[in-house]
Amino acid sequence: MPVIAAVIGYLTKRAAIEMMFRPLRFVGLREPWLGWQGVVPRNSERMIRVSADLLTERLVDTKEIFQRLDPGRLAKEIEGPLLVVVDEVAREVMREYQPGLWELLPPLAQEVLVKQVQAGSPLMVKRIMAEIQENIDDVLDIRQVAVDALTRDKALLIRLIRDISKPEMAFIARCGVYFGLVLGLVQTVVWAVTKNPLVLPLFGAAIGWFTDWLAIKLVFFPRRPKRIGPLRLQGVFQRRRDEVAKQYAEIVAREVMTVPNILAAVLTGPRADRLLGMIHETVLRTIDEQAGAARPVITVAVGAERYQRMKHAAADRAMRYLPDTIKHATDYATEALDIRDTIATRMRRLTRIEYEGLLRPAFRQDEWKLIAVGAVIGAVIGELQVLLLLH
Structure with a gap:
């Protein structure tokens, strides 16, 4: 009987653990009562909000991490592809808006013109980066980055x-x-x-219920170390704070707060229009500056209206190439932003209750269901014991 009771205790715990995460989608006849969906996937929206709030309110300061990017180093990282893009844009715009003039220019003159435009591109990148750093909260919703990543792939949350x-x-x-x-x-x-005969199913239910309840509680409580005689008690999760901080930071930096995800949010997110407007203005200003003293002559040669159209066309094409160009700086940006170590360090500063919030929401809402299932499984095994003993 003690061995069977130990088996009941183990099986009810394994059932509770699997029921937390599986199945990913509802399986049964009628939702939510006649069937089951894993606790975490069923409460994914609430848990995503909790995780996103913790990340953005306590672990990641957007302005602080973006200040770590050096505009000069960023410009250097993308210098090669940037010069190629500028070359293509300059030639496209000239062929489209001044085909006759462009074809009349000898190849050397064409190259000189392109080189002149390219000369201003590093300055343009630095200006754009400085503008983004100064106004990062206006162009990036870092909370939405976390929400989108976790919503896009529910298996990632699990x-x-x-x-x-x-x-x-x-x-x-x-x-x-x-x-x-x-x-x-x-x-x-x-x-x-x-x-x-009632002893076995009743004890089976009690073993399933009590051991589930106590095991879950001991994961989190006591929050602070307590001594009871020679024993030192502390919740397992609280005891592993340093280890959890490293694991959590690694996963978030690798799969949630990644540079591609942040870049996608900046360029296509709800605040992207502000950034694109900012970049557009910077490109126009840089073109005017590169034209320099020759701008009045250029305006007379091609016409003021056409000159403006050429500038805007160049700015539009530059923004079209921007996502692919900036990807060449992914390794540098990942290293400079240092999201993994930032999260790990700040997790160690969380209060015990805030830290508990990483895992506790996965149990809290449906904890009673897991415990109830443990009691039912224990009672069924107890009844099977009665049948074996008496029949």
């Missing part, structure tokens, strides 16, 4: 929670064995005295 909680899940399963064994000894004594 992986994030499951990976940082593997030791806690293993602890819960082990608790089922130890607590079940102890309660099984009590069950054995009661059965030996009473021989009542």
